[in-house]
Amino acid sequence: MNNTLQLDIGQYSSAGLKAENQDSCGSRVPSGPPLELKGAAFAIADGISSSAVSAIASETAVKSFLDDYYCTSDGWSVQSSVTQVLKATNAWLYGQTRQSPYRYDKDKGYVCTFSGAIFRGMEAHLFHVGDSRIYRLRRGSLEQLTHDHRQWVGEGRSYLSRALGVTPHIEADYQRLTLAVGDVFILTTDGVHESLAQAELAGHLKRRDSDLSDIARTLVDTALANGSTDNLTVQLVRITGLPDATPQLIEPIEKLPLPPLLKSGDLFDGYRIEREIHASSRSHVYLAYDQASDTRVVLKTPSIDLSDDPAYLERLLMEEWVARRVNSVHVVRAAATHRPRHYLYTAMELVDGQNLRQWMTDHPNPDLETVRGIVEQVAKGLQALHRAEILHQDVRPENLMISPAGTVTLIDLGSARVSGIAASYRVNHPESDAATAGETGAQILGTALYSAPEYFLGDLGSPRSDLFSLAVLTYHLLSGEFPYGTRVARCTTQAAQHKLGYRSVLNETRAIPAWIDAALKKALHINPLRRHEALSEFVRELRYPNPEYIHATRPPLMERYPVRFWQSVSGILLLIIVYLLNLIGTTT
Template sequence: MTKSNRLSINLASHSEKGLKEINEDAVGFFVPTEDRLLEGKGIILAVADGVSSAEAGKDASETAVKRFIDDYYPTPDTWSVKHAGQKLLSNINITLFKRSHEFANEEKGYLTTFSGLVIKSRTCHLFHVGDSRAYLFRNNELKQLTRDHVASIATGRSFLARAVGMDNCLQIDYSTVDLEDNDLLLATSDGIHDFLELDKLTEILSLNISEQEKIDLLAKTAFDNGSDDNISGVIAQVNQLPNESLNDYNSKLLRLPFPPPLDPGVKLDGYKVIKELFASSRSQLYLVEDTDSGEQMVMKTPSITFEEDTGYIDRFIQEEWIGKRISSEYVVKIIEQKRPRTCLYYLMEYVHGISMDKWMKQNHFPKPKVAISIIEKIAKGLAEFHKTETIHQDLKPANILIDTHNNIKIVDFGSVFVAGLAEIFIPLEHEGVLGTATYSDPKYLLGKNTGIQGDLYALATISYELFCGKLPYGEKIEECQTAFEYDRLRYIPANEVNPVIPMWFDRTLQRGVAFDLEERYENIDEFLTDLKNPNPVYLRDDPKVTKNKSQVLFWQLLSGFWILMLILVIAMFKQG
């Protein structure tokens, strides 16, 4: 996420005891410094008003605000904001409820109101319990976003009908607001809003002063108007919203119709179809030309078979969104639309090359330097996925394009998993298609999200095939459906298939494709290091440091320095 596309908000808070002996209100906010958290989790602001008659209101309000902020960011990335916020508040509620019952004989209760706002992407998620309030100030108009959970009695008095810690089952008001640049969000305890008319709130928020000056002035004015309660509030001024999120894409693109099959010569939104490049049961790829610029690109369209399948449509829309987040010379580039779309499709750069599975058939046992170079480029492409908390999950030769200069492009975002999105992890299905079951991590295929280690397994499998022309567990892996069937497979040593391969190189490949995650490399950099340089551990474990001339030739081709390194390693062990 570029600096110019970051969520930017000014925050300010104020909390004081007022005329009361102690301050039982609590306010807080948090802005992540990491772009990953800012984009994936958002910004939090909260106000809680401890119930003074419950004797433990101060502890209750501070616990609610602190735990909501502290516990929100470590929640699983697969949880939605709604799910995370509701689960956290429910847990906080149970904690306070149990504390209250510990002091049942002393009539000491841990009760508090709570209004929490999570600002993520272009949306404000609101969690509310009690009579604290949240407002939206936009275009000089103030709108209350919450409703007070109070009940009136015959004498005209009212009491709090809902609070955190009041019952073992908590009812939470949840809502969302689509934000705009220059919006202002305000959350207050009743020590402010019960003593300021709506017109006065609007007048102060309209002033051309800083956010801190505004919240301080709101507190002072409430006090001057006779506030006899604690006085607290927090303000969030939206300076800049990021570009559209996946949800924003969905809301717009879901309304677009599917395009029909496109014949050569047909024009769609200013793009002329030259030819069909690929077609499957799930999508079509067309080579098209921009009629304005003459630029050639690839248009991907969804299969009309899934026109009523909202899950498929969501996934198709997600592909474009994911591609736009990744910028690498080793990953196919998604092209920004220059004109409004009348149908559902997206555009990619046109790569002049062939898929890696075809390339390997034409280039049996490529030179080690060439093979290692290709592996490194694939790894660099994967690194860009991983920087954005994104896992490819379906890396295979058919999803890698190679041009005449052995440059590569990773393609296909259809199975990508993005941390932080509101989606359930769904493993690839066995469809009998060569590539999916062959290169994907068996743990992943059986339902476990193995993250970076899953992509590493695929990379190691491709590396093995580059040097051996075969698969590390043989062709039977394509037929495996259960954990038992995978357990029956045995790794085929690379140097049995290709005698030129030294033992340490084989050990690296074996560890890269290990089914057991404890044995497999944890990251790609470590795998590449051992692939390019003899790991002393593997040399030490091998009683026969081979001097076969073909292996020496292999090392020389792989790196001009490897023989020297080997001598240094042996010398080191002799000294030890």
């Protein structure tokens, strides 16, 4: 009895006659539960020859596919997982082109073709964009499974009609096939299949006595001998064993059953529930013991009332993907996967300590140095998210944990937005004012008191939006108040926002330098373009005075040198009096 997918693999890539190899390929075949739950992944990408940076594009596409797919939630189907990964990768490539000197010339940007395959259980899931190809050899018959996305405009002249990085949105072809022992899947770039007839390709693959890597190299050498002038890459996968049955994972999110209400002592999907941590109309959060890993985790289950809201359920599962994509001690981690999931929920590692709101209750007047330490750690967590093209969008005390040792961790990623993936669901926390995003009427993702003004205009936000939220948190830690009170949420037009006035954090009861207030004022500017360019700049200005602020906030001469000031004023007045007396004496 065989319960494991078994594969033989081989690959070979060559620059051919060109100076640089702009192709990229890679594979990942995990063992144990990850192979059963997520399967084995293979990918191939081909940069366009007109671009000097397309090698970066193809390498990024393959690496992102192999890394990010295994970070996606086990509750997502293979199709949903890969679709989200490709959207995020496409958005990054497109964004890089827009920031480059070639922003108006897509043929010189970060563009590549892509073909990927996931083999899981008894099925193959194929994804394709561009003119790289996937073939299948079954019982001696070779079949091309993908369609070239190439538009011909004349004899010998054509262009790619679809590729990664060309447009802000991407649509990849998808196929789901049943596997059979002996199937061979072939992934090639055009440097191979345009110089190698299918009969010739099939003939080499029928040599079962040869190693697949040797066959891949032979195919490349043959294409070169046939006159190929492009980069050449071949990836081969042979199915040598299949499990007795595909794991019983319910793939569509809307069909994954919602957990029941849980209580202390309940056994649930391999966990023992210890207690409920938090409950709201949207979700229930539990402290649980994972019997397989002998660890305590935090489970979040959706409210039964939201069972008919697939957008919310997708956002819930997105939390695990975000947590797995980011590696930072200041961002909560997703719990390790050990077994198939039978209900829709998220599992995160337990972060010891108390949330920052409770800490603020216990420490109502923290000193400036303590506030700096907290803010610097939150900024590091946000920077880790931003490097992965993720916005947190809900920085507030309730979403921050501080350990007994003083380590601060972002724990709630339910409002995070991954670049390239539309925020189809928006949530307004009970702690926030009722607010909409401009004329769209969509509710904002975060908490109104901490949300950047641009969200209330319907903007998607940027890293400077997270900066604004961090600055609000800093202001609140120092003063217990908010820089604009509750007025930001009610200003849903630019005209209304321009009337808002920043309230200085300084008063006679707070020993805060004026240059700190100046740094906060800049970070909290209503216009995101007037804020600091980076989180690191804001954090530095909280610790080291910006010379511009020192000059701008320098006290008047009367406050700096009061004795000299009044002596000078008295002297000037005396001279005036003498002058007037002389003037009177002269006239009389």
